[in-house]
Amino acid sequence: MDNALDAWFVREILVHEAALVQFLRRSWPQADEVHDLRQEVYVRVYEAAAKALPQQPKSFLFATTRHLMTDRLRRGRVVSIEPAGDFESLNVLVDEVSPEHRLGARQILKRLAEALDRLPERCREIVWLRRVEELPQKEVAARLGISEKAVEKQIAKGMRLLAEHYHGHAAPESVGKASRRAAGMRDRETQ
Amino acid sequence: MSETSRQIEHDAAAWLARRDGGDWSAADAVALETWLAASTARKVAFLRLEAAWMQSGRLKALGAGLAVGELPDRGRWTQNLFDLRSTQGHDETGDVPVHDHAPEIARAIAGARTRALRAQGGRAWLAAAALVVATLALAWGWQRHERVEPLAYRTAVGDLRNIALADGSAATLSSDSAIDVALSRNERHIELTRGEAYFEVAKDAARPFAVQAGDSRIVAVGTRFAVRREGDDVRVVVTEGIVRLESAPVDGRSQPVTLLPAGSTALANRSGVLVRTGSALDAERTLDWRRGYIVFLDTPLAVAVAEFNRYNTRPLVIGDATAAQLRVGGSFRWSNAEVFANLLEQALPVRAEREAERIVLYSR
Numbered sequence: 164m165d166n167a168l169d170a171w172f173v174r175e176i177l178v179h180e181a182a183l184v185q186f187l188r189r190s191w192p193q194a195d196e197v198h199d200l201r202q203e204v205y206v207r208v209y210e211a212a213a214k215a216l217p218q219q220p221k222s223f224l225f226a227t228t229r230h231l232m233t234d235r236l237r238r239g240r241v242v243s244i245e246p247a248g249d250f251e252s253l254n255v256l257v258d259e260v261s262p263e264h265r266l267g268a269r270q271i272l273k274r275l276a277e278a279l280d281r282l283p284e285r286c287r288e289i290v291w292l293r294r295v296e297e298l299p300q301k302e303v304a305a306r307l308g309i310s311e312k313a314v315e316k317q318i319a320k321g322m323r324l325l326a327e328h329y330h331g332h333a334a335p336e337s338v339g340k341a342s343r344r345a346a347g348m349r350d351r352e353t354q
Numbered sequence: 355m356s357e358t359s360r361q362i363e364h365d366a367a368a369w370l371a372r373r374d375g376g377d378w379s380a381a382d383a384v385a386l387e388t389w390l391a392a393s394t395a396r397k398v399a400f401l402r403l404e405a406a407w408m409q410s411g412r413l414k415a416l417g418a419g420l421a422v423g424e425l426p427d428r429g430r431w432t433q434n435l436f437d438l439r440s441t442q443g444h445d446e447t448g449d450v451p452v453h454d455h456a457p458e459i460a461r462a463i464a465g466a467r468t469r470a471l472r473a474q475g476g477r478a479w480l481a482a483a484a485l486v487v488a489t490l491a492l493a494w495g496w497q498r499h500e501r502v503e504p505l506a507y508r509t510a511v512g513d514l515r516n517i518a519l520a521d522g523s524a525a526t527l528s529s530d531s532a533i534d535v536a537l538s539r540n541e542r543h544i545e546l547t548r549g550e551a552y553f554e555v556a557k558d559a560a561r562p563f564a565v566q567a568g569d570s571r572i573v574a575v576g577t578r579f580a581v582r583r584e585g586d587d588v589r590v591v592v593t594e595g596i597v598r599l600e601s602a603p604v605d606g607r608s609q610p611v612t613l614l615p616a617g618s619t620a621l622a623n624r625s626g627v628l629v630r631t632g633s634a635l636d637a638e639r640t641l642d643w644r645r646g647y648i649v650f651l652d653t654p655l656a657v658a659v660a661e662f663n664r665y666n667t668r669p670l671v672i673g674d675a676t677a678a679q680l681r682v683g684g685s686f687r688w689s690n691a692e693v694f695a696n697l698l699e700q701a702l703p704v705r706a707e708r709e710a711e712r713i714v715l716y717s718r
Contacts, residue, residue, distance in 0.1 A: 172398070173405040202359035205398040268608040269571075269600050272412050279413060280428040291425050293374075294410050295417040300375040306423075311375065319371035323363060326406035 168213060175220035176208055180330035183224060190232060200235075204228050278328035282321055289314055290321040359395070366400040370407060415611045418573065418598040426559065504545070508532035511667045512689065514644070522556035523563065526644050528582075529665040529688070537561075549664075550582035550589075552644055569602035570622045579614075580641050590620045593637045601627060647685045655680040655702075655715070666691045673716035677704060680717070 183204065187197045207227050208217075217223035282290060292303045293314075300318065304311045357365075369386050372378070390397050420426065507527055509515045515527040521537055531549025536542075539561070544553070546567040555563045555574050565572045565581050570588040572581055577595025581588065590599055592614045601609040601622050612627050614620050616634040620627055642649045648665075650658050656678040659670040665688040672678045680702050686694050695706040695713050705718040 169401055172401060177402060177405060198363075199359040202362070202395055202399065205402070206394045209398050210394050268412070268603070268611050271409065271608060272415055272611060275410055275413050276416060278410075279416075287428075288425055290410075290413075294413045296422060297414065315368075315371045315375050318374055319364075319367035322367045322370055322403050322407050325410055326403045329406040329409060330402060 168209075168216075171212065171216060171220075172205075172209055176205070176212075176224055177330050179221055179224055181332050183228065184331045186225065186228060200228075200231065204231055207231065274329060274332050275325070277332075278325045281328055282324055286317050286321050286324070289317040290325070293318060357393075357395070359399070362393075362395050362399045363403070365389075366396060366403050369400065370403050374407070412611060415598050415613055418596045418613055420559070504534040504536040504543075506532065506534050509549070512665055514646070519556075521558060521561070524554045526552040528552075528643055546581050546583055548583060550580060550643075552578070552580040552641055554578045555595075569624070571600040573598045573600065577616075586623045588622045590614060590618075590622070591637050591640055592616050592618050592620075593634055593641065599627060642685060643688060646687055646689060648688045649685045650682050652681050652683055654678065655682055655698075655704075658682050659715070662686075662688060662691055662694060665689065669712050670695065671712050671714045673707070673714045676717035677715050680704065 180201075184197060184201060187200050188194065191197060191200060204224070204227055207230075208224055211217065211223075211227070279287060279290060289303055289307070292298045292306060293300065298306065300314045301311060304314045307314070369389065372382070373386065390400055416426075507515065507517055507525075509527045509529060509531050511530045513527075513529055517525045517527060517535075519525060519535060519537065519542075521542055523542070525533065525535075525544075527533060528550040531551055532547045533551050534545040534547060536544075542555075542558075542561050542563040544551075544563070544565045546565055551565075553563070553565065553574075555577055563574045567581050567583050567588045568586065570590075572579065572590055574595065574597040577592065577597055579590060579592040579594075579597050581590050590597065594616050596616070597614050599612040599614055599620055599622060601612075603609060609627070612620060612622075612629060614629065615631070617632050617637050618629050619632070619637060619640065620629045622628075639649050643665075648661055650661075653661075656672055659672055663669045668691060670691055682698070682702070684697075686697070691713060692708075695708070695715070698704045698715065699706055703718050705716045707714045707716065
């Protein structure tokens with residue numbers, strides 16, 4: 164981590180990714196735009212925090228998310244959605260002292276192990292060699308008889324998929340329509 | 355913004371993977387900085403991946419007890435390595451058991467409840483139905499956990515006991531010690547409630563062997579190690595293989611998992627974990643109590659005496675500060691404090707006063 168702002172961002176904002184993604188999936192009809200929305204939320208929060216750190220990071224994160232969705236609606240990028248303009252009532256419970264911060268080492272390891280197990284076969288094997296057996300990429304390539312470039316590509320893929328599960332771990336699904344939509348999306352994402 | 359978020363994420367991962375690959379020059383670092391500086395979107399995408407990748411270094415702990423190059427099947431640890439109370443693993447068929455859903459359902463209920471309230475009770479039935487489902491799910495999940503009555507073993511002061519466990523492992527219980535053993539389908543769980551015990555673990559990759567000692571948890575797959583409790587301190591000595599030491603969070607902050615290879619002696623308490631690495635032979639020597647000896651190497655007399663008292667009902671007592679600081683070495687039969695006192699009188703400037711209940715050592 165480069166500096167205090169980056170560390171703050173990881174510690175205070177990224178820990179809420181699961182809740183954020185769940186909220187987005189529930190509120191936003193286009194499931195394929197959730198990834199993009201998530202990133203834009205992060206950009207806004209990071210840029211605001213660079214000027215002044217929000218006192219209540221989680222509330223700030225969700226307020227930013229609501230504003231962003233409203234902005235997008237106004238820009239007319241979305242034609243029709245059921246809960247239009249009703250983001251306030253889709254309120255998530257914002258509790259600043261949420262248990263996300265108190266994750267024990269065992270729970271972190273468990274989440275990582277689950278993330279590892281969700282990787283595609285080749286990718287899982289390569290991440291295992293790199294992360295568990297701590298072989299340099301070069302040796303992983305030699306061990307598997309593939310090019311270093313191929314290993315690097317798999318590592319990059321592993322990084323993306325691990326991050327997806329580590330930060331956005333098993334976002335709980337809500338009841339009703341939104342959950343079916345979200346479930347469909349999740350299936351696509353894990354492939 | 356011309357780049358899509360997925361494109362940015364791909365690029366960020368490519369940078370990170372390249373940096374992870376080694377051959378990383380100063381020019382590369384500058385190029386990455388330039389790339390990052392172009393937009394906040396790139397910056398946050400990179401940060402997010404980097405944070406998860408750094409955390410993934412903890413995966414190393416999964417290799418404990420496994421042979422190099424051995425890649426276990428999926429779901430191994432999710433079903434086994436984690437605390438039974440929070441187990442949310444996959445079962446053998448690969449299905450996600452109901453247990454996995456219990457917390458999600460609980461959260462769903464919370465959500466359903468708030469919505470139902472908003473609808474002024476109109477959809478209260480939904481919450482009620484969800485509650486019933488969740489209760490059933492929890493009940494089922496609970497039953498799926500084989501409940502095993504633990505077997506309790508203990509020793510009196512001065513006793514040593516060898517115990518053959520049903521899974522083929524062996525435990526040696528030191529003087530004045532106690533363990534509770536619960537061998538379930540998913541885990542071999544041992545609770546060290548007092549004293550010290552040495553374990554020779556039969557290899558069973560599907561059922562990790564976990565010793566809980568106070569706030570510390572020591573996990574092995576097939577290896578030999580000893581765990582000792584003294585107040586809040588937990589000492590772990592590993593003589594073969596690797597074990598994983600997990601400590602309970604301190605002040606809400608999670609403690610890193612420590613891997614202990616053969617030869618390590620770890621001391622864990624609320625301030626953290628300290629590991630001393632030596633040869634497996636050294637580690638073995640500190641466990642000589644199993645053969646009836648305790649070994650001292652330039653040990654302050656006060657410490658040696660405390661060690662002796664673990665095994666004897668007639669305690670040795672230090673009479674003055676000078677005596678406490680004398681240093682002793684050698685290996686002694688722990689069963690006889692009287693003989694130890696005799697030896698001390700011959701070799702050190704010490705005088706022993708033998709009382710009915712205790713032996714007091716004074717400097718002379």
